[in-house]
Amino acid sequence: MSRSTAPLPALALALLTAAGLALPGPAPQAQTVVSEHGLGAVTTISGDATDIAEAETPAEAAGRAAAAAAQSLREAIGKLDQALTADDQVIALTEVIRAYEQGQAALRDSLRRAALRESQLRADFEAQRESLARIVGVMVAMQQSPETLMLLHPAGATSTAQSGMILSAVTPALQAEADRLGASLDEIATVRRIEQAAADSLARGLADVQEARRLLASAVTDRSSMPVRFGEDPKELTALLASADTLDAFADGIVTMEKDIGAPMADFEAAQGSLALPALGRVLRGHDEPDENGIRRPGLTIATQPGALVTTPWPATIRYRGPLLDYGNVMIVEPARGYLLVVAGLAQVFGETGDVLIAGEPMGLMGGQEGPAAEFGAAFVEAAAGGSGPENAQKLYVELRKGKETLDPAEWFVMNPVMSPGTDTDTPDGGEEAEQVRTTE
Structure with missing residues (x-):
């Protein structure tokens, strides 16, 4: 009986050629071990540095980054007991909270990269659905057919010998494709373990970090050794607060209330471009960018985690702290004569007018609640994987002024690439363009 289709080996070779498959080459040696911290499997690879970079999957790289970030979280929390016995609990607790937030930011980034890799793998599967179905069909047919039958060819002995040669070439390529599919599925499973x-x-x-925030607020209140450079006239400040109808007018009024604060504490102008932002978070709007109502402001609007720590980036004197108009609690500090740093939207503000803060010292905490522990963890992972912030993100407004002139904060603060800004800038092939992030790392 004649056959109208090509023999199975030739058909398999044609499918492999159409799918662009190649025979597998030598690869670096890899060994997978279980992470002691429970962040899934960690792969150790030996061989040439270039081969190692190619052998490690993106999911494995994200897994190692997530493990490192989780370790920094544990180390930060582990310092809480030590902070309670420190001579200066304010500084010690500030370091604990900031270390936790930095670990959280790093973890968010690694989760986002892992999720991007999973999306890329699933897109690849979808794009190759038809080709993969044919290849799997060939593999199933080859597995179910006796080897001797597959080698037989209706054209005779010569063609049978040729079929054997073709089969010997096809089988490794099919095995390589099977290994590739298996590795992709393993990567997806790795991403799931990372997220959990x-x-x-x-x-x-x-x-623990919530307790650290509570203790910080208490320690700031109890601390009596805060240096004071001068005291504002309460009546003058109260009158200004009552008469000012905008933040701009209030800040201008603060500038006119000249005080002899002594010699500069440090060369603030020389620090331009190197200052850390007061809080970790995602910049929603930059200098002079309109909000959803078309209103433009000269400062930065930053979305932070609930309860985020807000610190001063430079030694500064508190010129005002407290509620102002509809900005919530506002902190205005003077890092150098003629300069004012304004931060608005805090739930709690620390210190008193005239107090001198050292660089990195807490100015206050943002509001909001993370919710129950289990729900917080799951919600954080979901938001990070989607490239967005928490649903209950808080908004911190940061403005820098010289005299009555507002300055572009981007020219003064360091913008580190940790989290994406308001729009996703990922490239279609799964890579990532340079991102603008504004954090204090």
């Missing part, structure tokens, strides 16, 4: 372990780590550390 991250949620667990965040849930375990939440109560």
